[in-house]
Amino acid sequence: MTIRSEDPKTSARFNKGATPQALILIAEDQIEIADILVAYLQRSGLKTVHAVDGQDALAKHHSLKPDLVLLDVQMPKMDGWQVLAEIRHRGNTPVIMLTALDQDIDKLTGLRIGADDYVVKPFNPAEVVARVLAVLRRTTAAGNGGERLIRIGKFQVDLEGHQATVEVQGQLKVLDLTLTEFKILTTLMRAPKRVFSRAELIVASLPEGDTLERTVDSHVSKLRRKLDTLGVQNVPESVRGVGYRFGGDV
Known part of the structure; x- marks a missing residue:
């Protein structure tokens, strides 16, 4: 799969107002894509952890309590919809879906189940970082008693x-x-x-x-x-x- 890539350093400009050292769980079975996302997110001051399939994603979500999940739709063992449904059953961890299915019904399914945003493949990794930081800012403001x-x-x-x-x-x-x-x-x-x-x-x-x-x-x-x-x-x-x-x- 092609990713519209650019210099990872450019993604740092999106970091204003982001949650310091937030942990991002990347649930993506394609290692090349996961590695690119890790590089871009870490250069924006975020911590990352990688899950290779749906079951691994749920296990790491339970044990590590990430601040946000980047969740691929098409994964082995459990697909992204099943993982999203279980994450929503557990609580309100922000989730951004990564999908190669550029159809309104698929986007709607994710948002209906409880995704906070979605990104269609192929994507620009810097755009993914921008989406992650935007969702983190919104959810931090909503959940932090110091924010009003x-x-x-x-x-x-x-x-x-x-x-x-x-x-x-x-x-x-x-x-x-x-x-x-x-x-x-x-x-x-x-x-x-x-x-x-x-x-x-x-x-x-x-x-x-x-x-x-x-x-x-x-x-x-x-x-x-x-x-x-x-x-x-x-x-x-x-x-x-x-x-x-x-x-x-x-």
């Missing part, structure tokens, strides 16, 4: 101040959101490319006992109307038959 802001495109959520804003024509507009609308927007912004099912949004965003999936549609519709009035369209974005994703300028 989530910024995606023109949107910003202040978790401590419980305020959401969006930039419209150069001006910052405060969104008048209910608690549930705020939680839905925050959940989607934490993984803006991931598709969340209605069931997942119920768990993350709705009050206890409010468990009807159509209730999610109602809250999303009201949130979307409030953004529409500001000229911000298709946020959140509907994914037919699956659920919702952020859909903004990621």
Whole structure:
């Protein structure tokens, strides 16, 4: 397989704001590809560990607790979808899928199961590094009690101040959101490319006992109307038959 390569030193420019010494688990059965990713990631100040198949990936995920997993779809013993499903069962480790299947349905499968991002082969290793660092920044901000802001495109959520804003024509507009609308927007912004099912949004965003999936549609519709009035369209974005994703300028 061809990889669009360049000098690994150029990837260092993406390292601003990255988690220092974060551990990246590379689950990739093609040694040449894994070696290139190791070189680029290490030159960006990240630690790496390599797994050669799906079972090895799950064993190292369990024992080493990596900060992020680069996960190939087509691997021996267990494929990437099976590994991703088990990682999601265990917790919220960020996962970026590596796939040679450049089809929307395959990307959608990964995002539906819970991938945070995907990269289609052949890829530029520097782009993979940039994606890794971006996901690390987002997940660190979401999980670190010392961090209070989530910024995606023109949107910003202040978790401590419980305020959401969006930039419209150069001006910052405060969104008048209910608690549930705020939680839905925050959940989607934490993984803006991931598709969340209605069931997942119920768990993350709705009050206890409010468990009807159509209730999610109602809250999303009201949130979307409030953004529409500001000229911000298709946020959140509907994914037919699956659920919702952020859909903004990621």
